[in-house]
Amino acid sequence: MPTPPPSPPPDRTDEPTGRSAVRTLLRLWPYVRPVRVRLFTAAFVAIVASCVGLVIPLVLKWLVDGPVADRDTAGVWLGALCLLLLGVAEAVLFGVRRRLVARPLARVEADLRGRLYAHVQRLPVAFLDRWASGQLLSRGTTDLMLLRQFLAFPLTFLLVNAVTIVVGVVVMLLQDFTLGLVMLAPAVPLIAFSSVFEKRYARASRQAQDQVGDLTTVVEESVLGIRIVKGFGRHRSQARAFRELSWRLRGTELRKARLLATIWAVIVILPETAVGATLVVGAVQVADGTLSAGTLVAFLSTALALRWPVESIGFLLAMCQEAATATERYFEVLDAPTEEQQDPGGRTPAVRRSAARPSPADAGLRFEGVRFRYPDAPPGSPPVLDGVDLHIRPGESVALVGATGSGKTTLTALVPRLHEVTEGRITLDGRDITTMPREELRALVAVAFEEPTLFSASVADNVLMGGDGTAGTAELHRALDVAQAGFVHTLPEGTATRVGEQGLSLSGGQRQRLALARAVVGRPRFLILDDPLSALDVHTEAAVEAALRQVLAGTTALIVAHRPSTVLLADRVALLSRGRIAAVGTHHELLRTDAEYARLMSGRPWAGAQPDASGPGRPAKEAR
Numbered sequence: 001m002p003t004p005p006p007s008p009p010p011d012r013t014d015e016p017t018g019r020s021a022v023r024t025l026l027r028l029w030p031y032v033r034p035v036r037v038r039l040f041t042a043a044f045v046a047i048v049a050s051c052v053g054l055v056i057p058l059v060l061k062w063l064v065d066g067p068v069a070d071r072d073t074a075g076v077w078l079g080a081l082c083l084l085l086l087g088v089a090e091a092v093l094f095g096v097r098r099r100l101v102a103r104p105l106a107r108v109e110a111d112l113r114g115r116l117y118a119h120v121q122r123l124p125v126a127f128l129d130r131w132a133s134g135q136l137l138s139r140g141t142t143d144l145m146l147l148r149q150f151l152a153f154p155l156t157f158l159l160v161n162a163v164t165i166v167v168g169v170v171v172m173l174l175q176d177f178t179l180g181l182v183m184l185a186p187a188v189p190l191i192a193f194s195s196v197f198e199k200r201y202a203r204a205s206r207q208a209q210d211q212v213g214d215l216t217t218v219v220e221e222s223v224l225g226i227r228i229v230k231g232f233g234r235h236r237s238q239a240r241a242f243r244e245l246s247w248r249l250r251g252t253e254l255r256k257a258r259l260l261a262t263i264w265a266v267i268v269i270l271p272e273t274a275v276g277a278t279l280v281v282g283a284v285q286v287a288d289g290t291l292s293a294g295t296l297v298a299f300l301s302t303a304l305a306l307r308w309p310v311e312s313i314g315f316l317l318a319m320c321q322e323a324a325t326a327t328e329r330y331f332e333v334l335d336a337p338t339e340e341q342q343d344p345g346g347r348t349p350a351v352r353r354s355a356a357r358p359s360p361a362d363a364g365l366r367f368e369g370v371r372f373r374y375p376d377a378p379p380g381s382p383p384v385l386d387g388v389d390l391h392i393r394p395g396e397s398v399a400l401v402g403a404t405g406s407g408k409t410t411l412t413a414l415v416p417r418l419h420e421v422t423e424g425r426i427t428l429d430g431r432d433i434t435t436m437p438r439e440e441l442r443a444l445v446a447v448a449f450e451e452p453t454l455f456s457a458s459v460a461d462n463v464l465m466g467g468d469g470t471a472g473t474a475e476l477h478r479a480l481d482v483a484q485a486g487f488v489h490t491l492p493e494g495t496a497t498r499v500g501e502q503g504l505s506l507s508g509g510q511r512q513r514l515a516l517a518r519a520v521v522g523r524p525r526f527l528i529l530d531d532p533l534s535a536l537d538v539h540t541e542a543a544v545e546a547a548l549r550q551v552l553a554g555t556t557a558l559i560v561a562h563r564p565s566t567v568l569l570a571d572r573v574a575l576l577s578r579g580r581i582a583a584v585g586t587h588h589e590l591l592r593t594d595a596e597y598a599r600l601m602s603g604r605p606w607a608g609a610q611p612d613a614s615g616p617g618r619p620a621k622e623a624r
């Protein structure tokens with residue numbers, strides 16, 4: 001079965017957005033502002049270079065009507081030298097322009113990319129859940145490359161060409177008004193045609209850039225899931241899915257090419273026709289003696305000098321459209337509110353003051369009537385958590401047990417505010433977590449998720465990122481001891497060995513132990529562990545548990561557990577069922593008193609709870 005095409009970002013549209021390309025592109029101004037002097041200087045240099053090119057026909061006119069007509073050899077040599085110097089000056093000036101823009105534009109691109117990355121880091125998890133990763137990746141790569149190209153080339157050259165065309169037309173009108181009007185005649189149909197082209201091209205370029213995002217998603221997922229693809233012999237169906245998407249992109253690119261070819265043809269044919277007409281009218285005037293041959297040569301040379309500025313307008317407009325689409329896609333992410341922007345009241349001093357004196361009964365971690373529904377859950381589906389009440393006293397550890405899909409991971413994700421509770425509240429030592437700055441909250445709470453993610457960095461960096469920045473080698477080794485991660489000392493460079501995606505591959509159990517070390521390295525006040533030992537063999541698990549017990553003695557912990565051995569780590573057990581805490585007690589108490597718990601621990605099915613069958617499901621990313 002081939003992978004279905006990635007779902008589009010929720011606000012993606014293949015329909016024209018009705019946006020003005022100019023207004024969209026103006027949003028880049030804050031980024032361009034710091035380098036504006038260089039950009040304007042470069043544009044000015046390019047205009048001068050272009051106008052130097054327009055002087056050449058005037059020298060030609062002087063040459064034909066003067067030295068050539070008078071058979072003055074010295075004058076002809078002088079004219080030729082002038083033409084050569086003008087040509088060299090034009091080339092040098094264009095070279096200077098290129099040097100002027102290269103460095104500042106690299107800076108603008110880096111700024112845009114840095115801003116996007118920083119913003120993505122601060123977006124709510126719910127937002128990232130809804131977006132295919134390739135759509136985000138393509139915004140940070142292809143789209144930003146299009147923007148740099150736009151700032152380097154079309155932006156300057158649309159201006160340069162416009163000025164060149166205006167100056168050239170004025171020069172032609174001054175040389176001969178009638179011929180000038182003949183040359184100008186195609187301007188009206190050209191403008192009308194360009195506006196129709198702009199709309200169509202905008203739609204096609206949006207579609208193409210979104211499809212690049214889809215392709216990026218498929219490539220990324222195939223690389224990350226290469227073991228599954230190979231293990232199930234799915235490379236052919238994956239390739240087919242990829243081919244389908246790339247074929248679709250090819251179709252869109254061909255549509256763009258057809259549009260471009262049409263506008264190019266119109267842009268070339270109309271002025272060429274006008275040049276032909278001018279030649280005929282001018283030749284008749286020369287024959288009548290009302291126009292000098294030099295003026296006609298100069299006129300036609302000016303018209304030919306304007307050929308490139310006019311012809312290039314088609315693809316410059318196309319590049320502008322692509323840049324406008326890229327800008328639009330870029331700001332779709334940048335305009336999404338960050339976690340902080342979604343709750344600006346979270347840092348109010350009044351709240352902090354009132355929260356500063358918790359009553360002793362509130363100490364520890366407390367869930368009060370917590371309800372939660374995923375924002376993208378199908379309408380009408382029941383909430384995942386439907387009134388969770390649980391109090392974990394300071395220094396106590398509670399194991400959270402429940403059927404698969406009952407909402408355990410969801411509940412743990414609410415504590416560091418990876419998702420926001422829909423109703424009710426969670427308090428840490430009496431302070432509502434929504435009134436705490438996220439940084440403070442996340443410094444208090446450490447988490448180790450079921451799926452241990454390591455970054456492309458050394459073992460030490462991966463573990464120490466769980467601390468507050470002050471943890472040193474001693475803390476690192478203590479954390480590695482707790483997690484029984486002694487294997488790191490056998491790695492080629494010990495704790496300096498690079499692991500993660502671009503480093504040494506570790507086994508699932510090894511990665512899980514490093515993730516556990518990361519969670520405990522900062523001696524957190526509150527510890528959330530989502531089935532932290534699931535990938536360990538029984539001996540390693542027992543060793544980790546023994547070491548972990550010492551850590552748990554000094555921290556308040558919530559541990560998602562599936563196995564009795566993990567459950568026994570905790571002081572008490574809470575059973576999550578149908579969105580609520582159905583029972584709390586010690587492992588042995590619940591084994592005796594709660595049938596659902598007993599069956600969960602024994603591995604036998606229990607008819608009363610089947611959250612996977614009745615649960616709301618995970619419509620967004622999982623569906624892909």
Ligand SMILES: Nc1ncnc2c1ncn2[C@@H]1O[C@H](COP(=O)(O)OP(=O)(O)OP(=O)(O)O)[C@@H](O)[C@H]1O
Nearest residue numbers: 129374384404405406407408409410615616617618
């Ligand atoms: N991002 C999401 N959007 C929508 N629904 C989701 C999302 N993540 C999880 N769910 C749904 O929420 C429910 C609870 O999922 P959760 O991962 O919390 O269960 P769990 O108890 O941890 O399961 P397990 O024991 O298998 O890890 C499931 O029905 C799941 O499909």
